[in-house]
Amino acid sequence: xxxxxxxxxxxxxxxxxxxxxxxxxxxxxxxxxxxxxxxxxxxxxxxxxxxxxxxxxxxxxxxxxxxxxxxxxxxxxxxxxxxxxxxxxxxxxxxxxxxxxxxxxxxxxxxxxxxxxxxxxxxxxxxxxxxxxxxxxxxxxxxxxxxxxxxxxxxxxxxxxxxxxx
Numbered sequence: 001x002x003x004x005x006x007x008x009x010x011x012x013x014x015x016x017x018x019x020x021x022x023x024x025x026x027x028x029x030x031x032x033x034x035x036x037x038x039x040x041x042x043x044x045x046x047x048x049x050x051x052x053x054x055x056x057x058x059x060x061x062x063x064x065x066x067x068x069x070x071x072x073x074x075x076x077x078x079x080x081x082x083x084x085x086x087x088x089x090x091x092x093x094x095x096x097x098x099x100x101x102x103x104x105x106x107x108x109x110x111x112x113x114x115x116x117x118x119x120x121x122x123x124x125x126x127x128x129x130x131x132x133x134x135x136x137x138x139x140x141x142x143x144x145x146x147x148x149x150x151x152x153x154x155x156x157x158x159x160x161x162x163x164x165x166x
Contacts, residue, residue: 002039002042002043002045002046002071002093002096002097002100005038005041005042006034006035006036006037006038006039006042006093007035007093009034009035009037009038010031010032010034010035010038013027013030013031013034014027014031017030017031035092039092039093039096042096043096043099043100046100046103047103050103050104050107051107051110051111054066054107054110054111054113055111057111058111058112065114066111066112066113066114067113067114067115067116068104068107068108068113068114068115068116069116069118070100070101070104070115070116070117070118071097071100071101071104071118072097072118073093073094073096073097101117
């Protein structure tokens with residue numbers, strides 16, 4: 001997961017450093033380094049793994065309808081020190097999200113898939129704040145009841161999407 005994993009490891013590193021007595025501002029360089037390491041690993045896995053999966057799916061079932069759901073950044077408001085925009089690590093994920101969505105659109109054409117833009121369609125999940133993450137919800141960005149209802153709405157709209165594509 002390009003978004004959740006880097007945030008999880010960065011927040012763990014930050015807490016480890018500040019719990020050991022390091023000041024918040026002193027912990028920033030190592031925390032950002034940890035974040036960037038896992039962020040880059042996530043993008044690497046995405047760009048190398050996703051096309052292999054799509055190619056295998058197409059080979060197994062050339063006529064299947066495949067939806068590529070656009071990525072979103074649930075951590076857009078997350079920062080290491082609340083209110084300090086200079087280290088708003090959640091904003092860095094937005095560039096990665098845009099990069100993913102651009103690539104998903106290209107792969108949708110290449111592998112004969114349908115790209116669904118969550119933002120244009122209104123299918124996105126609310127951004128998480130640092131306080132929410134620190135309350136133990138750092139991995140709660142995946143669908144719960146409302147998210148699954150959104151997924152149902154996307155799949156219910158599938159026949160309309162297919163008719164519009166013809």
